[in-house]
Amino acid sequence: VAKDDGRNRFCYFTRSMQLQAQERLKLRHDLYNALEQQQIQAYFQPIVELNTGRIIKAEALIRWRHPEKGMISPALFIPIAEESGMIKKLGDWMFYESAIRAQYWSRQLGYPFQISVNRSPAQFIADDKDSPWLDYLQQKGMSGRCIVIEITEGLLLNVSPRIKQQLDAYRQAGIQVSIDDFGTGYSSMAYLQKLQVDYLKIDQSFVREMVDNAGSRAIVEAMIVMAHKLGLKVVAEGVETLEQKRMLIASGCDYGQGYLFSPPVPPIEFERLLHIKSRLN
């Protein structure tokens, strides 16, 4: 009996696995043409100065509007893009979009308005020397001061010469560096000293838990104190409630990002949030 049962379950299991693999393969195939078919968009989410509520920066987040499936989460397709090598094309495109917006918005506002761009380890590996990102800035006569690169904690674990060389080149161009999702990986403050880093982004899981969980609150407070002592500014991710915001302000956190302020929005809407005239579509 158990054997039959097991076999049935096994069949069911493999069939669903096959579907998953097929699904992945289809997404991978569709992703190849997504950029040319204008299904890819850059959305922007405000990063707010907690004390004043002022929008002072933005994070660029990729969006894929699939013709049949609708919006597909980057959490789902970024890994596919990474393993298929498409991350380079998509990531470079996101950077160019972000640089153009950062330049335009800075000009409109009259001060440098920074946009954070995510860069995964696969993107560091794809660019063997200096990144085309710097060539792009130079070509367009743009300053790196309007760009922040977000890297994950994991990247700090073994900083290869290639990664170090790229990060040094970025910093030399005025680009700043932010550690994304801090607290989810090995989270060693010691690693922060190995590279020059400007911002620490506290992962949203801590922000979510800190209100009800004294332990999470203690961790958040400690991260903020240590980051400040190392000369970093702190961004809290996933701020959804006033309670969280109040607690973060009391803990000395500098900036917040989350649905409480705004979800990621298309450029036109972001310009509305900034109260600036829209020129680009």
Ligand code: C2E
């Ligand atoms: P991330 O860089 O940590 O981005 C923050 C994520 O949190 C975004 O998810 C954002 O929409 C979401 N978020 C913002 N505020 C809140 C909130 O209050 N509550 C909750 N629950 N979530 C909030 P998204 O846009 O789905 O992106 C997921 C991840 O995909 C990003 O995490 C990043 O790792 C990756 N990603 C997105 N765009 C790019 C890109 O252009 N290049 C690369 N390499 N990775 C990207």
Ligand code: MG
């Ligand atoms: Mg990020």
Ligand code: MG
């Ligand atoms: Mg994050």
Ligand code: MG
């Ligand atoms: Mg994340």
